[in-house]
Amino acid sequence: MLNQVADLDRVFHALADPGRRLMVERLSQGPASVSELGKPLAMSLAAVVQHVQVLEASGLVRSQKVGRTRTCRVNAAALRSAESWISERRSLWERRLDRLGDYLAETADAPDDDPAGPPDGPQSRIHDQSEENR
Amino acid sequence: MLNQVADLDRVFHALADPGRRLMVERLSQGPASVSELGKPLAMSLAAVVQHVQVLEASGLVRSQKVGRTRTCRVNAAALRSAESWISERRSLWERRLDRLGDYLAETADAPDDDPAGPPDGPQSRIHDQSEENR
Numbered sequence: 202m203l204n205q206v207a208d209l210d211r212v213f214h215a216l217a218d219p220g221r222r223l224m225v226e227r228l229s230q231g232p233a234s235v236s237e238l239g240k241p242l243a244m245s246l247a248a249v250v251q252h253v254q255v256l257e258a259s260g261l262v263r264s265q266k267v268g269r270t271r272t273c274r275v276n277a278a279a280l281r282s283a284e285s286w287i288s289e290r291r292s293l294w295e296r297r298l299d300r301l302g303d304y305l306a307e308t309a310d311a312p313d314d315d316p317a318g319p320p321d322g323p324q325s326r327i328h329d330q331s332e333e334n335r
Numbered sequence: 336m337l338n339q340v341a342d343l344d345r346v347f348h349a350l351a352d353p354g355r356r357l358m359v360e361r362l363s364q365g366p367a368s369v370s371e372l373g374k375p376l377a378m379s380l381a382a383v384v385q386h387v388q389v390l391e392a393s394g395l396v397r398s399q400k401v402g403r404t405r406t407c408r409v410n411a412a413a414l415r416s417a418e419s420w421i422s423e424r425r426s427l428w429e430r431r432l433d434r435l436g437d438y439l440a441e442t443a444d445a446p447d448d449d450p451a452g453p454p455d456g457p458q459s460r461i462h463d464q465s466e467e468n469r
Contacts, residue, residue, distance in 0.1 A: 209351075209356065211351075213347045213350040213351035214348070214351040216420075216421075217343075217345075217347035217348040217351055218344070219344060222420070225424055228428070229423075229425070230427060230431070275424070275425075277425050277428055277429055277432075280424060280425040281425060283421055284418055284421040284422050284425060286350075287350070287414050287417055287418040287421070288418050289363075290360060290363035290409070291411050291414040291418060293363040294363040294409045294411055294414075297363075297365060298411075
């Protein structure tokens with residue numbers, strides 16, 4: 202679990218840079234050497250290598266050196282773990298919105314029919330009375 | 336396009352912190368006040384507010400102040416944009432792997448039947464001869 206948390210930290214950090222996302226985009230089209238990854242980017246080879254190292258540390262990219270050429274490929278499993286994390290939270294929230302929508306549609310049809318009140322949906326916290334400074 | 340790039344920078348940066356991911360997890364279960372978001376985290380209210388501001392700047396969270404309470408909710412559209420970016424790259428890469436798998440299966444059946452050679456799949460770069468230091 203701790204490892205998984207650390208991995209998501211690294212994966213999302215790696216994806217937060219536009220140059221590194223461009224590298225992942227390039228690699229999703231097929232393996233590439235480090236120098237090929239750098240071509241579309243206005244940066245030194247040393248900077249490209251550093252970005253590749255961040256991508257490798259996150260698990261998003263794997264590389265292999267054969268002779269003098271280091272070839273990089275995407276690791277789909279790391280992309281999938283980040284995608285799943287986001288998609289689970291998004292769908293949880295959207296199911297809540299759907300339930301609230303159903304409730305509102307039902308109460309519009311029969312306003313006095315539901316003594317239980319609304320589910321704990323998106324609007325239910327607006328009247329929270331706790332004190333808070335911001 | 337530039338805006339979209341900046342947004343993904345901010346969204347992925349926001350998700351790279353375990354405390355902020357915990358806040359998004361909490362909010363995916365329903366809206367919450369800033370102080371509620373801070374409860375499971377061992378940090379000051381000021382630190383919680385800063386994290387909420389990073390989440391708001393990324394568009395992942397929207398908030399509304401009614402009386403003394405600021406209520407936060409997840410913005411599914413921002414989650415969806417990050418999810419789509421990842422899922423498009425992942426599926427592009429997986430389709431390449433599938434094509435390579437098909438090719439290998441075909442050539443295993445009929446080894447001399449495909450004079451065109453393999454598609455530009457995951458293995459095709461290993462023999463790249465370009466010089467490269469790392």
